[in-house]
Amino acid sequence: MLYEGLSTVEVEFENRIAWVYLNRPEKKNAMNPALHAEMCRVLDELEADSGVGCVVISGRGGAFSAGQDLKEFFRDLSDDLIAQKQAQRNANEWRWHRLEVFDKPTIAMVDGVCIGGAFTQMIACDFAVAADDAVFCLSEINWGQIPGGLVTRVLTEALGYRDALDLCLTGRKFDGEEAARLRLINDAVPAVDLKEKTRVLAELLMGKDPEAYRATKHALRYVRNIPMREAEDYLAAKIGELRMRAGAGAQEAAIKQFVDEKNYRPAEASYTSVSKKTT
Ligand code: COA
Numbered sequence: 613m614l615y616e617g618l619s620t621v622e623v624e625f626e627n628r629i630a631w632v633y634l635n636r637p638e639k640k641n642a643m644n645p646a647l648h649a650e651m652c653r654v655l656d657e658l659e660a661d662s663g664v665g666c667v668v669i670s671g672r673g674g675a676f677s678a679g680q681d682l683k684e685f686f687r688d689l690s691d692d693l694i695a696q697k698q699a700q701r702n703a704n705e706w707r708w709h710r711l712e713v714f715d716k717p718t719i720a721m722v723d724g725v726c727i728g729g730a731f732t733q734m735i736a737c738d739f740a741v742a743a744d745d746a747v748f749c750l751s752e753i754n755w756g757q758i759p760g761g762l763v764t765r766v767l768t769e770a771l772g773y774r775d776a777l778d779l780c781l782t783g784r785k786f787d788g789e790e791a792a793r794l795r796l797i798n799d800a801v802p803a804v805d806l807k808e809k810t811r812v813l814a815e816l817l818m819g820k821d822p823e824a825y826r827a828t829k830h831a832l833r834y835v836r837n838i839p840m841r842e843a844e845d846y847l848a849a850k851i852g853e854l855r856m857r858a859g860a861g862a863q864e865a866a867i868k869q870f871v872d873e874k875n876y877r878p879a880e881a882s883y884t885s886v887s888k889k890t891t
Contacts, residue, residue, distance in 0.1 A: 614657045620647035621654055622672065628665035629814045630658050637673025640725055644684035645695065648702035655710045665818040667714065668810055669733055670721040676746070679728030680760055700761070703729070708762050711736035712833055715826050717817035721810045722746045722788070723803060728759060735766045738817070738829060740796070741810050742788035743803035748796070749785040769836070770796055823858040827851075 615623045624631040632654060634641040658664050671677050680686065680703070689696045711718055711733060720734040722742035727749045734740050742748075750767075752759045759767070759780060767776045775794050779786070788800035801809045817825065831850050835843040855863070869876035 614661070615654065618650050618654070620644065621650045623654060623658075625663070626811075627815075628663060628818060629811065630661075630664045630667045632658070632667060632669050634669075634671040634677050637671070637675065639681065640675040640678035641671040641673070641730075642678045642681040642684075643703065643729060644681040645689070645699035645702070647681075648699055648706065651706040652702050652710070655706050655714070659710075659715050664716065665822070666717040666719065666814040668719045668721050668814060669711075669737060670723065673724075675724035676720070676722040676726040676734070676742075677730035678725050679730050679751070704732075704761055707732040708736050708766060713830055714738075716822070717814065717820075717825060719810055719813060719817075720797075721806060722748075722797065723806055725749070727751055729761055729763060731759070731763050732761060732766055734797070735770045739798050739813060741799050741801065741806065741813065742791055742797050743806050744788040744792075744800040745803060746788040746791070746800070747785050748787070748791050749783065750779050751783050753781060753783040821858070821862070823854055823862075827854040827857075 618635075620634070620636055622633045622635045624633070632651075634643065634647060634651075636642060636644070636647065655667075658667050685699060685703075689699060707729075718737040718739070720737040720740040722734060722740060723746060724743075725747045726734055726742070727747075728751055731748075731750065750759050750763070758764065764776075764780060767780065771779070771794060775796075778784075786794075788797070791797045792800040799809070827850055831847055835846060838846065866876065866878070870878065
């Protein structure tokens with residue numbers, strides 16, 4: 613059965629929003645191999661579930677995640693190369709490969725600590741919103757390590773060069789407000805408002821045409837690191853794919869509404885920040 617038999621993840625549904633909670637609060641939601649395997653499965657199920665319009669990733673017990681489980685992910689697997697490889701593959705699979713191009717809108721809702729490896733899924737989500745007093749930290753330098761998995765690579769997707777170096781090389785902690793100032797996240801809001809602000813954002817994203825949303829996300833994600841001519845070709849093919857998936861009439865209908873019926877003005881929908889009122 614879908615979403616059943618989970619021991620480290622919990623999924624709640626509310627009006628087409630799936631609230632996915634890492635659920636090891638006694639360990640500050642540190643991610644162990646079981647959690648990575650369950651998240652791979654849960655994301656498959658959510659992507660295929662036509663009743664789900666938006667996925668929010670968060671953590672139970674007032675912590676987003678304390679990163680990889682230093683005991684169960686690292687120490688306990690140190691003599692088992694096969695288990696190590698499986699855990700690493702699952703960890704990178706859901707936290708980056710799947711979330712980066714997930715078919716539906718995704719939001720990271722960060723409350724409490726977001727440390728080390730937890731940056732990966734936070735950055736991979738389309739949007740990230742945090743409590744203004746959330747605690748972010750790339751702690752690895754403080755115990756003789758480099759940030760694990762894909763963290764340093766994905767950080768360069770999100771931050772400027774100086775800020776990425778600062779956070780990785782000092783291992784200092786910083787709060788939600790600074791994270792928003794650095795544009796590591798979209799917004800920081802008071803903790804009491806976090807869930808409601810996330811819900812408002814989820815509803816806004818679910819109001820978009822789902823095929824156009826998916827294609828736009830793919831376009832932005834896939835063309836970042838390819839040369840201009842190849843990007844041009846990829847994007848032209850993407851438009852063709854969108855017309856095929858959405859039906860050729862979708863764009864024509866929207867143009868008709870604007871040009872002939874004059875009852876739709878696409879450029880007037882505005883959204884700047886979840887902490888401001890949306891129209
Ligand atoms: N791996 C394994 N266990 C972890 C963990 C991690 N990354 N982070 C926290 N835990 C465990 C603690 O060992 C403790 O377990 P215990 O109750 O069996 O002793 C439990 O979670 C609660 O943590 P605790 O340190 O008591 O809570 P706190 O509120 O004082 O501090 C943190 C929370 C997250 C700031 C602190 O635990 C910490 O610094 N963790 C390490 C984070 C880190 O460097 N992660 C990088 C990994 S990529």
